[in-house]
Amino acid sequence: MPATVHAESRPGLLIPADRTDRGRPVAPSTGHWRPLGLGEVSIDDGFWADLQALNATTMLAHCEAWIETMGWSGNFDAALEGRLPQDRRGREFSDSEIYKLLEAMSWEVGRTGDQGLDARLRSLVARVAAAQEPDGYLNTRFGRPGQAPRYSDLQWGHELYCFGHLIQAGVARARTHGDDELVRIAVRAADHVCATFGADAHQGVCGHPEIEVALVELYRLTGEHRYLDQARLFIERRGHGVLGDIEFGPEYFQDDQPVRQTTVMAGHAVRALYLAAAAADLAVEDHDGELLATITRQTATTLARRTYLTGGMGAHHEGESFGQDFELPPDRAYSETCAGVASVMLNHRLLLATGDPLHADAVERTLYNVVATSPARDGNAFYYTNTLHQRSPGSVPRADVASARASSSLRAPWFEVSCCPTNVTRTVASLAAYLATADDDGVQIHQYAGSTIATRIGARGEVALRVATAYPDHGSVQVTVLRSPEAPWTLTLRVPAWAAGAELTVGGITRTVEPGYAMVTQAFAVGDVVLLHLPVAPRWTLPDPRIDALRGQVAVERGPIVLCLESTDLGATVNTVHTRTAGPPVEHDGVVHVPAATREPRDGSWPYQSAPQDTVQPDGRDVVDHGLVPLVPYHRWANRGPSTMRVWIPVAD
């Protein structure tokens, strides 16, 4: 059953009790569907439960330890003790890692009620609180003698970005616990931001969007319109060159054009996605259909033209940015883990607002193939970037030193810029919020996991469901009614876009259901079962012919899982491999296999050769047939030591 989420409200902060409950990361005041929070959904077993357990036992503590080791939490102590700037450690945005960890801990305490973790959270909050200045300003990098003045570097300083993560942590704490010190710090910070950057005050915006999405959510939490107004100001100010020029150009931080006029995402991927998520939130709260349509179109175009098979976004290492349409090189995929988190945030918001299953598909794809790829199986190392083709085995990062973020190597324990590990932990701790929604007619299940769902359907009454499934390993999803109103209601189940031929069994009758949403409307009784069967057999996947970098290559997917070929299994480098697609991929004992051969052309002195016009074909000599070789889920690659890997395999047909 779902963990208890405390709904207490304390004096000194106006958080209406009805906004505190249910532990929802995103709580729009209106929309197509109402999200269910950690107070209504729990993940009980299976893939995501295992990852949540790894988060609980390992990943959170790993992040805590590294934040201490790196001196990033110590910066707050140094601030209190007057040891700044000389004792400051870390990059300009390091404060935000503490805040993202606090957000993760808040969701986790809300999810599990872990009192030990709660004590660690309070202890960390106390150190942060002590560094907050009387006017609410809080940043260990700016504003003291010997430091740059407050807001003197909006391009790169990340002060408002840090506040955004602080506020998101405060919202998480309020939504899972109620008012406490973390919530009050966050509110004071938000009030400081509103006083400093209000309509008649400083006309700046932050180089890295994030404050906007946080302010809208704080408005939703508190009902205070000034936070929504401030978010609107930041969103509308941006896009007019207010940040000034940089070598990457103003597109890098979405300051080249207003988000209202943007047709496809560009520039730094995480920034673009956080901004779009905030704009979607704003559109919903402002009942601004035009803005919502713009963000929806922008997202749809980005999914159709600038997204990797994994759901990953960001095709350039330079500027950590989106490429142009269909420019999606697998070997130079940046696909930052944080961009995956941000895409989940955005698509979740658009799903709630529009009900379009495209966005639930994107959430699923990105969770399984980007977010879940980042952590190592032992939870003690992470990918920052997520390449789709590893050309050389790289090296094992040092266990005791922070790595560069885009090194060609295995997952690293920590990074000099370490936004991704804490972003993964906050997402994993709050995963239950992405599973299901409700409206006055019923419950919608979007993501399948062994889980329990308990909520109210409008005026009809209480519904509770148990979802039993071994998805995505197996395609059967069994929904059992644990509690139901007497009146009929609708159970809606998502059928992923890849699941052509899916079948739904209700009351012993099986019918085929199309991708999208399958609905069952009836009076349910306790013990009723609805069975969805999704065909997760492995399949070849072809790229759009406009993706030049993938011409002549295929991938293999199985259900929502992108597979890949690792040299560990091939016994040779994957750089010269090819496959044949005459038959479907073969599954033995749950492992998918494809035929593979390698072909090492004779080395020449120059890699471009003339040939008679009738032999414009690759040279097929020196082929080594490896027979059928196993693939692994992409999210599990590089867990067996250095390897080469490719998702897209050239076809020799």
Next chain:
Amino acid sequence: MPATVHAESRPGLLIPADRTDRGRPVAPSTGHWRPLGLGEVSIDDGFWADLQALNATTMLAHCEAWIETMGWSGNFDAALEGRLPQDRRGREFSDSEIYKLLEAMSWEVGRTGDQGLDARLRSLVARVAAAQEPDGYLNTRFGRPGQAPRYSDLQWGHELYCFGHLIQAGVARARTHGDDELVRIAVRAADHVCATFGADAHQGVCGHPEIEVALVELYRLTGEHRYLDQARLFIERRGHGVLGDIEFGPEYFQDDQPVRQTTVMAGHAVRALYLAAAAADLAVEDHDGELLATITRQTATTLARRTYLTGGMGAHHEGESFGQDFELPPDRAYSETCAGVASVMLNHRLLLATGDPLHADAVERTLYNVVATSPARDGNAFYYTNTLHQRSPGSVPRADVASARASSSLRAPWFEVSCCPTNVTRTVASLAAYLATADDDGVQIHQYAGSTIATRIGARGEVALRVATAYPDHGSVQVTVLRSPEAPWTLTLRVPAWAAGAELTVGGITRTVEPGYAMVTQAFAVGDVVLLHLPVAPRWTLPDPRIDALRGQVAVERGPIVLCLESTDLGATVNTVHTRTAGPPVEHDGVVHVPAATREPRDGSWPYQSAPQDTVQPDGRDVVDHGLVPLVPYHRWANRGPSTMRVWIPVAD
């Protein structure tokens, strides 16, 4: 006839007269062949003469004007007047642009004897000279009150890099004019460097190699061994992590491993190439066959695995660096113009040292397709990066503002980092030096242009040749003997690697000659003619199958010229074009045509689709047949306004 190169030697500097003459940019003391300089070769007409004329009339003055406008030359005045650091303009390496321009002007004055240009050169030198400190140190960015101390930032400060370009300018002036103020500044700077970074002094190296190649050449000019010794120290020190770590990793500035142990170039392309060129020079002067073999192998592997069809190097925007083997995405080609210049420098040195035509081929390919691509046809704008696939038309850079270096747009008048324009001018002004070499047996012609060659063949006596050709438009090269010793000697003509079926006609007898070097040994009389015919008909070129980014695509070359398809000629975007290679490319009136069709797939919501295993083929619907469309030489693209362009065209066969 070659321009007069002054051989005067003046008091105060020991430059033996026999080292001053002949105007050679590179003058090794030994090697396979002896280079001929600007005193021995002149380019009289044709492609390169036109570019030299553009340099003389426009490009040099353009660079002079921008250096003034940007305040970069004014930094020297500010230094003299005590206005630094407050009045300093430009990046940390801006001094080097003045030095590269001084080098270009020196070659140009040597080439043409232009007294107006000589006066401008002297004027600029006087401003530089006034800023040199008594101990020889000279940099407008470091060492003054309020500036960082000298050599406090070897990673990024570029002080020794700037000295390298100053010394190269001094060498150019000495080799074309003899001792004067520029030469003396350079020698003082070099002496300061030796005193500061000698064997028992500061053990640092510069983040950007360049000083090494300059010091070896200053040794060759002066005969002073301390300069060679210092170059050796810098080269041998590097590669042991002496520069410390940076986010890009020590590979970025070739400090991850000694150049002696490097098997293929990696990291920042210009840095790797300058370092390799210096190491080649050092190997020659030290008679270090092992080092020479290492650099030769390194270069051959880089050409075979990490070089674009154009000869361009650098596959990553991030770090301006080489990619891994066969990682050569056309749309993300960095292929910096300066890396083209550096590759010409390196391959010229290896050609002189080894006599391997591979290096002359590389020089030719890179000159025509990288160096010549940078300047606009009017000489007032330049490419910094040289993409092989322009996906969107980009924009017209502002004429009055320096651009970002890697903008997706037309050539820009100037850049905030503007290394490329001056690098082009110094290369173009000294182009004659790459045409021919000599040894005791005769003359070798490596690059074909309407030109005159006059030199001595060892003890045999004077030889003078006139090369008449419309190459590369036409493949006939006619060499006429203007002067010859009586004894037999050997005329050697390069047959490019692509020129299978080339023919040589001597004394009315025609024979087929293989790619490599064709030799004619005989007693020549004045008026004798040797005729080389190179088959420059357009041809399809196929990529090595290991270049994933080029799978299923072909290029068209004609002689040494890489062609490309521009949307201006197609009347549609090139992003969705394909061609058919059933017949050869067609030439009409000197313009090459290929069949082209475009195919715009129906837009979907997701660019990866499952398909039955028997239809793993691109979708061919919605094809628009454009018939035969003209190609343009790659070096001429984007001279008719914004366009999309691609060198590699997908094949629909």
